Amino acid sequence: MKAMVLNSYGPDAPFELAELPDPVATPGHVVVKVAAVSVNTVDTMIHNMGPDLPLSPNLPAVLGMDFAGTVTAIGEGVTDFAIGDEVYGCAGGLMDLPGSLAEYINADSRLIAHKPKSLSMRESAALPLVGITAYEGLTRAGVGDGQTVLVQGGAGGVGHVAVQIARHFGAKVSATGRGADQMSLIESLGARPLDFTKQKVEDYVAEHTDGVGFDVVFDSVGGANMTNSFAAAKLNGHVASTVAMVEIDLTPAHFKGLSLHVVFMLIPMMHDVGRQTHGNILQALAELADNGVLKPVVDEQTFGWADVGAAYAHLKNGSAAGKVVVELQ
Template structure:
């Protein structure tokens, strides 16, 4: 089969079209003919940082975590899938798991689910990593109907899904963005846009919550922005962060009695730990999508498998609006 292979890591690392052996199906797994794969920030980090990241695969490597495709073979013990099923998931591209930038990939059946019928393969491939991340963060934050929920970075890959899921769960949703296009998208998705470049945290907390703070904050920006999340949170509120690698004074979180939830959705893949949870979440996402309450946004530029490097560059440029998808 054809695959895009990395033979070295680094800022200038290039993908090479290579003929490699098609994987053989194994117990508990399915062999999938890949139709599309989306690019996530973690994919670009692996390519550039390589061994500096403990989750990077050994070279030569086939990256690509997210995919949508068709089951062609089913391994021993797999009962939920059959050849011909259209599926999606986040099941490779790190550690010892072959990625989706290839014509075929082997996927643990616990990491995939039936593709939503009303999404194209390209749209479905855009959803797994960001969808699981957003769903997990909101659930761990204890989201309930009627809450005031703030999503930081609501026009981003994870953020635009978290925003839609929060609405699905019945919350009143607000979201920060930094430009006209971002704020317009946030409004189109049904949330109240907040321009973080022109509005101070104290101002929008006063304006939207009468100074009480938001019940739940989903922070897809993270890092230093976590301090803004703590400031914007209500007493005994919840903050879910996808980027918590930061040195930060937790005094404000202490005096407000906040709960911090760090979401690192790759744990089941990396450690073979409760992988069935991802199957469950993906099934829930399929139901939500088919109910018309969630739709991933795709970047306007299209890329073929041989253009994987250009797709990575597009995401890294910061100019993409929506998920960058590669047609396989």
């Protein structure tokens, strides 16, 4: 099969076309002919940093976590999928799991689901990592009907999905962003847009929660921004963060009695723990998409086999408007 391979790591390391052996469906796995692959921030981090990240695969490496495609072979013990099924998932591209930037991937059947019927392969490939992350964070924080939810970074890959899922759960959603384009996107998703470059935390908390604070703050920005999330949350509220690799003073969280939920969705892949949970979430996301309440925003620029490096650069330089997807058919 054809595959795009890294033979070195670093910001300028090229993706090179190579011929690799076709994968065989091992027990509990299915072979999927890949139609589309999305690029996530964690993919670009692996590309840039290599062995400095403990989850990076050994060289030569095939990256790509998210994918959508068609099942071509079934391994022993698999009963939920059949040859010809259209599926999507997040199942490789780290540690010893070969990625999806290839014609075929041998994927653990617990990490995939039937793709949404209402979405294209391109759209479906954009959803798994960000969708699972958003779903996990919101459910762990107990988002429910009538609650107030603030999504930090509501126009981003994870954030724009979190906005839609939180609204489906019955919450009244606000979301931060910057600039007219992001404000317009957030509003189109049904959330109240808050331009953090123009409004201070205490101002929008006073205006939109009567000074009480939000029941749940979903922080897809993380890092130093977590202090803003603490400030925006109500007493005994919840903060879910997808980027908690930071040294920070937890005193504000202590005096508010906040619950902090750190979401790292790669754990099932890295440690083979709770993998079926991801398959279940993907099934739930597909149902939401087919019911018309969830749709990923995909960047309009198209990329193919020869453009993988350009796709990674497009995400890294901040010019993408939505999820970046590489089509392999």
